[in-house]
Amino acid sequence: MIVVGIILLLVGYLAPLPASIDQIAIVIGWILVVVGAILLILGATGRNVGGRRYWY
Numbered sequence: 001m002i003v004v005g006i007i008l009l010l011v012g013y014l015a016p017l018p019a020s021i022d023q024i025a026i027v028i029g030w031i032l033v034v035v036g037a038i039l040l041i042l043g044a045t046g047r048n049v050g051g052r053r054y055w056y
Contacts (some may be wrong), residue, residue, distance in 0.1 A: 001039065005032030 008029030012022050043049045 001032050001036035002027075005029045005036060008032065 006029070008025050011017075012025035012029055017023075017025070039049055
């Protein structure tokens, strides 16, 4: 999730896209990076993520 967010951020900042698509890609990218980081922190502290103790 974090990797997809970073890819969307790079596409949003570097690719010559129309302004509306550009901003949508940037916003979705930041959301994915933040949610991925939260899930990573929760998983590292031993909490259940998505109802599972271990996520394969």
